[in-house]
Amino acid sequence: MSTPVEEMSFEDAMKELEAVVGQLERGEVALDQSIALYDRGAQLKARCEAQLKEAEEKVAKITFGENGAPKGTAPLDD
Structure with a gap:
């Protein structure tokens, strides 16, 4: 439990969360x-x-335009 939560990847946070839930259960x-x-x-x-x-x-940005119509891809870091 030493890594600050805001610095954790999704996978690391999920793994630790599962361990925490297991201990509590x-x-x-x-x-x-x-x-x-x-x-x-x-x-x-x-x-x-x-x-x-x-x-x-990000997925919505890739697949839909501003009016909600499907479109091509866009850079993820706009």
């Missing part, structure tokens, strides 16, 4: 640690959601 940790894990999990979830939203916006 098994009840292997004390209450204080459970609260810290839950907080970390919430941050990881938000990171994953933000990265998915960004990916969806």
